[in-house]
Amino acid sequence: MSRALVAVLLVLSGAGLGAMGTAVVGAGGIAELKRQAGLPAATPSASARSALSAPSAAVAPPAPVAARLGVEVADDGRPGALVVGVHVPGPGFSAGLVRGDVLLAFGETRVGSAADLARAVARARPGAEVTLTVRHRGGDHQRLTVVPGIVT
Structure with missing residues (x-):
């Protein structure tokens, strides 16, 4: 119960929108807490979705020694x-x-x-x-x- 209270407080104050809120509540819990608080749920843009689904970029060659x-x-x-x-x-x-x-x-x-x-x-x-x-x-x-x- 106290975790949820802290998470709601973080989300309502705006501090829980980043990594701290994810660490306290978990990635799935943020959207639910936002919905309960009446805040709009963030949806990734098309470019962000394609970047997330794209294969990882080629590894850069090692730097010269x-x-x-x-x-x-x-x-x-x-x-x-x-x-x-x-x-x-x-x-x-x-x-x-x-x-x-x-x-x-x-x-x-x-x-x-x-x-x-x-x-x-x-x-x-x-x-x-x-x-x-x-x-x-x-x-x-x-x-x-x-x-x-x-x-x-």
């Missing part, structure tokens, strides 16, 4: 790509990159600009280790190993 480092880089007027942001968690963070690092090489590819790094990462195979040559803010150079992640 791309490698990502999880860093944001910019040019700073010198060779390399300046790290201005590191996504946590992310492959760059896991490798030890921090803001202010400058990426000089991605594997065997020299990095002269942020665009060079983007092209090198795009050619990388997700999940395969790559050695980065990094110049830290203090001037020290270091080689780090990164595993570019998968983004679909």
